[in-house]
Amino acid sequence: xxxxxxxxxxxxxxxxxxxxxxxxxxxxxxxxxxxxxxxxxxxxxxxxxxxxxxxxxxxxxxxxxxxxxxxxxxxxxxxxxxxxxxxxxxxxxxxxxxxxxxxxxxxxxxxxxxxxxxxxxxxxxxxxxxxxxxxxxxxxxxxxxxxxxxxxxxxxxxxxxxxxxxxxxxxxxxxxxxxxxxxxxxxxxxxxxxxxxxxxxxxxxxxxxxxxxxxxxxxxxxxxxxxxxxxxxxxxxxxxxxxxxxxxxxxxxxxxxxxxxxxxxxxxxxxxxxxxxxxxxxxxxxxxxxxxxxxxxxxxxxxxxxxxxxxxxxxxxxxxxxxxxxxxxxxxxxxxxxxxxxxxxxxxxxxxxxxxxxxxxxxxxxxxxxxxxxxxxxxxxxxxxxxxxxxxxxxxxxxx
Amino acid sequence: xxxxxxxxxxxxxxxxxxxxxxxxxxxxxxxxxxxxxxxxxxxxxxxxxxxxxxxxxxxxxxxxxxxxxxxxxxxxxxxxxxxxxxxxxxxxxxxxxxxxxxxxxxxxxxxxxxxxxxxxxxxxxxxxxxxxxxxxxxxxxxxxxxxxxxxxxxxxxxxxxxxxxxxxxxxxxxxxxxxxxxxxxxxxxxxxxxxxxxxxxxxxxxxxxxxxxxxxxxxxxxxxxxxxxxxxxxxxxxxxxxxxxxxxxxxxxxxxxxxxxxxxxxxxxxxxxxxxxxxxxxxxxxxxxxxxxxxxxxxxxxxxxxxxxxxxxxxxxxxxxxxxxxxxxxxxxxxxxxxxxxxxxxxxxxxxxxxxxxxxxxxxxxxxxxxxxxxxxxxxxxxxxxxxxxxxxxxxxxxx
Numbered sequence: 001x002x003x004x005x006x007x008x009x010x011x012x013x014x015x016x017x018x019x020x021x022x023x024x025x026x027x028x029x030x031x032x033x034x035x036x037x038x039x040x041x042x043x044x045x046x047x048x049x050x051x052x053x054x055x056x057x058x059x060x061x062x063x064x065x066x067x068x069x070x071x072x073x074x075x076x077x078x079x080x081x082x083x084x085x086x087x088x089x090x091x092x093x094x095x096x097x098x099x100x101x102x103x104x105x106x107x108x109x110x111x112x113x114x115x116x117x118x119x120x121x122x123x124x125x126x127x128x129x130x131x132x133x134x135x136x137x138x139x140x141x142x143x144x145x146x147x148x149x150x151x152x153x154x155x156x157x158x159x160x161x162x163x164x165x166x167x168x169x170x171x172x173x174x175x176x177x178x179x180x181x182x183x184x185x186x187x188x189x190x191x192x193x194x195x196x197x198x199x200x201x202x203x204x205x206x207x208x209x210x211x212x213x214x215x216x217x218x219x220x221x222x223x224x225x226x227x228x229x230x231x232x233x234x235x236x237x238x239x240x241x242x243x244x245x246x247x248x249x250x251x252x253x254x255x256x257x258x259x260x261x262x263x264x265x266x267x268x269x270x271x272x273x274x275x276x277x278x279x280x281x282x283x284x285x286x287x288x289x290x291x292x293x294x295x296x297x298x299x300x301x302x303x304x305x306x307x308x309x310x311x312x313x314x315x316x317x318x319x320x321x322x323x324x325x326x327x328x329x330x331x332x333x334x335x336x337x338x339x340x341x342x343x344x345x346x347x348x349x350x351x352x353x354x355x356x357x358x359x360x361x362x363x364x365x366x367x368x369x370x371x372x373x374x375x376x377x378x379x380x381x382x383x384x385x386x387x388x389x390x391x392x393x394x395x396x397x398x399x400x
Numbered sequence: 401x402x403x404x405x406x407x408x409x410x411x412x413x414x415x416x417x418x419x420x421x422x423x424x425x426x427x428x429x430x431x432x433x434x435x436x437x438x439x440x441x442x443x444x445x446x447x448x449x450x451x452x453x454x455x456x457x458x459x460x461x462x463x464x465x466x467x468x469x470x471x472x473x474x475x476x477x478x479x480x481x482x483x484x485x486x487x488x489x490x491x492x493x494x495x496x497x498x499x500x501x502x503x504x505x506x507x508x509x510x511x512x513x514x515x516x517x518x519x520x521x522x523x524x525x526x527x528x529x530x531x532x533x534x535x536x537x538x539x540x541x542x543x544x545x546x547x548x549x550x551x552x553x554x555x556x557x558x559x560x561x562x563x564x565x566x567x568x569x570x571x572x573x574x575x576x577x578x579x580x581x582x583x584x585x586x587x588x589x590x591x592x593x594x595x596x597x598x599x600x601x602x603x604x605x606x607x608x609x610x611x612x613x614x615x616x617x618x619x620x621x622x623x624x625x626x627x628x629x630x631x632x633x634x635x636x637x638x639x640x641x642x643x644x645x646x647x648x649x650x651x652x653x654x655x656x657x658x659x660x661x662x663x664x665x666x667x668x669x670x671x672x673x674x675x676x677x678x679x680x681x682x683x684x685x686x687x688x689x690x691x692x693x694x695x696x697x698x699x700x701x702x703x704x705x706x707x708x709x710x711x712x713x714x715x716x717x718x719x720x721x722x723x724x725x726x727x728x729x730x731x732x733x734x735x736x737x738x739x740x741x742x743x744x745x746x747x748x749x750x751x752x753x754x755x756x757x758x759x760x761x762x763x764x765x766x767x768x769x770x771x772x773x774x775x776x777x778x779x780x781x782x783x784x785x786x787x788x789x790x791x792x793x794x795x796x797x798x799x800x
Contacts, residue, residue, distance in 0.1 A: 148618045153573055154566040156618075161561050166554040173553055177716050207719035214716045215726070218548045218556075219651075221619050251619075316577050316614045319607035326615070 003103040004060070004073065009033060012043040012055050015106070019099060022053050022108070031055075038062060039071065039247075044111065052113065053098060058105040058247075072167045075247040076105035081163070082249035083109075085224060086138075089145040093138035095235070095244045112235040112242055119231035122268045123354050125276065127288045132295030134241035135234070135261055140303035143254045146224035149312040149323075156251075160221050165250040168227070169217075172248060176340050177214035180348045181207060189347040192365050196372055197347055209379050213336045221251030222330075229257045230341075230352070231264040255333025258300060262334065262395075263341030263375075264352065265289050269399060270371040271354035274363035290396060297388040301327055328386055335382035335391055342375030374398050403503040404460070404473065409433060412443040412455050415506070419499060422453050422508070431455075438462060439471070439647075444511060452513065453498060458505040458647075472567045475647040476505035481563070482649035483509075485624060486538075489545040493538035495635070495644045512635040512642055519631035522668045523754050525676065527688045532695030534641035535634070535661055540703035543654045546624035549712040549723075556651075560621050565650040568627070569617075572648060576740050577614035580748045581607060589747040592765050596772055597747055609779050613736045621651030622730075629657045630741075630752070631664040655733025658700060662734065662795075663741030663775075664752065665689050669799060670771040671754035674763035690796060697788040701727055728786055735782035735791055742775025774798050 007015065013031040016022065023029060028048040035042030039062050046052040058076035062069055080100035087094035099108035121128070144150055151159070179186050181201055189197060200206065226233070227248030235242040269289045276282040308323045317323075345352050346368050355371065358364040377398045385391045407415065413431040416422065423429060428448040435442030439462050446452040458476035462469055480500035487494035499508035521528070544550055551559070579586050581601055589597060600606065626633070627648030635642040669689045676682040708723045717723075745752050746768050755771065758764040777798045785791045 148615055153618055154570060157564050157566045157569070161564055164557050164561055166557045169557070170554060182715065204720045207716075208721045208725060211717050211719040211722040212725065214714075215548055218553055219621050221621065314614075315582065316607075317611050319611040320604045321608045322611035325608060325612065 004105060006059060007041055007043065007055070007057050007106070009043065012041075012057075013045060015104075016045045016053070016055060016108070019108070021099060023047050023051065044113070052111040054109040054111050056107050056109060060105075073105040074102075075165070075168055076100075076107060077102045078163060078165050078168070078249050079245065079247040080107045082224060082226065082246035083107075083244075085146065085159075086142040086226070086243070086246070090138050090141040093134055093241050093243055094142075095242050109244075112244070115235040115237040115240060115242065117232055118234040118236045119264075119268075119353060121236060122231060122265075122289075123271070123275075123357075125272075125281070125285055127285075128236050128238060128241075130238070130241055131236060132292035133299050135229075135243075136296040136299035137303055138241070138243055139229070139258050139261070140300050140307065142226070143223040143257070144304055144307040144311070146251075147222055147254070149308050149314055149317050152313075159224065160251040163224055163250050165227070165248065168248045169250055169252075172227070173214065173217065175348050175350060176337075176344050177210055177217065180340075180344045181210060186349040187347055188349060188351065190361075190365060190368070193347065193368055193372065196369060200343070200347075200372070200376055203376070203380075206376060206379050209336060209383070210340060213333070213340060213379075216253045216333060217256060217337075220253040222254045223251065225249055225252045225254075226257050227252070229261045229264075231261075231268065231354075253330075253333050253337075255330045255335075256337050258296075258330070259334035259337025259339075260341050262293055262296065263338040263345070265293055266338065266342060266374060266395070266399070267345055267352050267371055268354045270367045270374065271352075271358065273370065274355070274358040274360065274367040286399075290392075290399075293395060294388075294392050297331070297391055301331065301388050304330075331388060331391055332382050332385060335378050335385060335394065339375045339378030339380075339382065342371050342378065346372045346375065370399075404505060406459060407441055407443065407455070407457050407506070409443065412441075412457075413445060415504075416445045416453070416455060416508070419508070421499060423447050423451065427451075444513070452511040454509040454511050456507050456509060460505075473505040474502075475565070475568055476500075476507060477502045478563060478565050478568070478649050479645065479647040480507045482624060482626065482646035483507075483644075485546065485559075486542040486626070486643070486646070490538050490541040493534055493641050493643055494542075495642050509644075512644070515635040515637040515640060515642065517632055518634040518636045519664075519668075519753060521636060522631060522665075522689075523671070523675075523757075525672075525681070525685055527685075528636050528638060528641075530638070530641055531636060532692035533699050535629075535643075536696045536699035537703055538641070538643055539629075539658050539661070540700050540707065542626070543623040543657070544704055544707040544711070546651075547622055547654070549708050549714055549717050552713075559624065560651040563624055563650050565627070565648065568648045569650055569652075572627070573614065573617065575748050575750060576737075576744050577610055577617065580740075580744045581610060586749040587747055588749055588751065589768070590761075590765060593747065593768055593772065596769060600743070600747075600772070600776060603776070603780075606776060606779055609736060609783070610740060613733070613740060613779075616653045616733060617656060617737075620653040622654045623651065625649055625652045625654075626657050627652070629661045629664075631661075631668065631754075653730075653733050653737075655730045655735075656737050658696075658730070659734035659737030659739075660741050662693055662696065663738040663745070665693055666738065666742060666774060666795070666799070667745055667752050667771055668754045670767045670774065671752075671758060673770065674755070674758040674760065674767040686799075690792075690799075693795060694788075694792050697731070697791055701731065701788050704730075731788060731791055732782050732785060735778050735785060735794065739775045739778030739780075739782065742771050742778065746772045746775065770799075 009031045031045045041057045043055040062071040083097045096110040226246040233245045272285045431445045441457045443455040462471040483497045496510040626646040633645045672685045
């Protein structure tokens with residue numbers, strides 16, 4: 001890493017020019033940084049004809065809630081390589097890597113500036129019909145082609161080694177499965193939630209399921225995950241859906257990404273209760289989100305099943321009925337992880353803008369109570385579901 | 401590996417002398433090779449006072465049923481390092497490594513020549529009261545201290561990388577979970593078993609469980625396994641029990657080793673039906689084997705439970721009730737893997753001497769039918785068991 005130096009606008013531009021790959025030699029280039037600066041620098045380099053690319057560079061530290069701690073630059077390599085592997089099987093829904101330099105922890109990416117970050121769109125109440133279907137396809141295709149159903153075991157083991165990502169996994173292990181369930185200074189919730197939080201921490205059945213989900217997160221390298229599929233990692237337009245930022249990628253349980261995604265839709269669902277006063281508009285948003293979840297669950301299962309039947313290469317895993325059994329467990333895991341996402345985004349360290357930015361404090365508290373309770377119920381009941389419709393019914397039984 | 405050269409008696413002796421670690425300079429040393437020569441060379445080096453050590457060297461190929469194929473020398477590194485890690489937490493039941501040289505694929509080990517290989521002893525009808533208890537402790541202690549309950553996730557992931565063992569795992573994947581369940585030229589069973597074999601291969605419920613067991617073998621790095629706990633990998637005396645030969649070691653599902661061990665006891669159980677004509681003697685042997693299995697299951701569970709409660713370091717996994725739930729699943733896995741061991745040792749490539757060396761062909765066939773059927777039933781019924789006693793009852797319901 002001796003070559004590493006954090007870019008500024010000028011050195012970023014020099015670097016892009018020196019690569020000589022993206023613009024003609026006499027192009028008039030400009031460059032500006034527009035990342036949030038917490039974990040990464042993000043530059044846009046643009047020529048006189050408005051052609052542009054993105055240069056993303058990892059910083060050797062992370063800032064969060066004022067705190068600063070060192071964070072491996074290796075995550076830039078992981079992120080670029082996950083995008084490349086996912087892009088190779090699902091180019092439609094994966095941001096394209098144009099160049100990567102591990103020593104500089106820098107990646108050149110296609111500019112998706114014509115699209116919008118999904119979280120902001122959902123907060124603003126905008127809908128995208130393609131969302132559930134596209135994300136389901138992204139998750140099914142990328143997870144199938146990196147699973148034991150498709151990859152030769154020796155290749156998969158070699159790949160899993162290169163995607164070992166202990167530092168970023170440790171963040172998830174702590175924030176998802178540990179902190180919210182015990183006294184921890186990183187937690188962050190209003191005093192008015194204390195009673196509900198204490199009850200959660202005394203619910204032995206729930207803690208037992210959380211333990212199981214954590215054990216599976218630790219020791220179930222089923223596929224190469226994105227690792228951080230929240231609605232801030234998704235670019236969307238009415239025509240396209242593209243995933244970005246898989247720096248938490250590693251070989252883990254397939255249900256984790258699906259659960260994270262649905263969890264973020266449900267966080268937005270709860271948030272709309274505190275954001276939208278007009279009942280018909282709120283109903284429309286809710287109905288959109290539930291339809292998206294239903295589509296996503298069904299399409300994920302169908303797509304995975306079709307891929308496994310048509311392209312599965314492990315003969316033992318093609319035993320009649322096994323794909324169905326496997327997918328049932330993946331969906332149960334997903335609902336469990338979905339529940340932990342709701343819990344940790346409500347009472348843990350990192351909140352979502354959907355809820356955190358509700359200005360009315362009492363409205364926000366009602367939303368937080370709902371999201372915490374919904375998370376709890378999903379964790380407790382995930383194992384009793386057998387079909388995607390069971391899951392859908394489970395969700396609507398607690399949000400309606 | 402450029403330094404690698406296979407030893408002969410003379411160069412083996414020179415190597416041991418050159419290390420200068422084990423004998424005095426003026427010792428009168430002799431050396432002879434006594435391995436079966438299929439996979440490894442095994443030398444005993446001995447001085448005038450009868451002090452001795454073992455020098456084991458991996459060969460760059462494996463011979464089996466006349467066939468010869470290249471096999472990674474890296475397995476010597478894996479074997480030595482598994483013994484060292486297991487020995488660090490369970491020295492009583494792990495053969496001691498005195499020296500290891502990865503380039504030569506050579507390991508110097510304590511000489512256990514005062515003990516006997518368990519398989520030969522069981523075939524000869526000799527009993528060891530300590531067997532079930534000792535092996536249970538070995539399996540519980542080594543698997544607990546390399547599990548997520550004890551190891552820090554970052555350390556565990558780094559360890560799992562160094563114990564990635566794709567070539568030897570591929571042998572298990574093929575021989576345990578694939579070959580016996582389909583037409584394959586490596587399979588080996590008498591024509592008279594054909595009908596039973598064909599029925600097995602058409603049993604959809606069974607194939608589905610085998611798929612699940614294979615998936616778990618592929619993607620469930622719960623602990624650092626021995627990987628090959630058959631009765632030929634165990635040295636025994638009336639005082640001591642020591643495990644050897646973990647060249648198949650890798651991070652895998654905890655139940656695999658336990659199931660392999662019990663499977664080998666059951667193979668001997670079936671074999672005694674074809675070996676011992678006198679009913680009372682046969683009853684005694686059977687009763688000894690069943691008691692050993694019962695002791696092993698109970699002690700494994702109790703020991704693991706105690707270790708997890710007293711020395712478990714992951715707070716989430718210490719949730720009330722989770723250890724019990726986890727162990728229940730480990731035992732279900734174990735019974736499933738036990739079943740696959742019975743099946744593959746009866747109709748797959750590699751048989752056990754307990755059965756293969758029964759001279760009377762019709763007696764041998766009856767034994768094979770029983771071991772195949774028992775394997776089938778254990779695979780089918782493992783998931784319905786909840787306690788160690790359920791497992792014990794399951795076993796005796798099919799052997800009595």
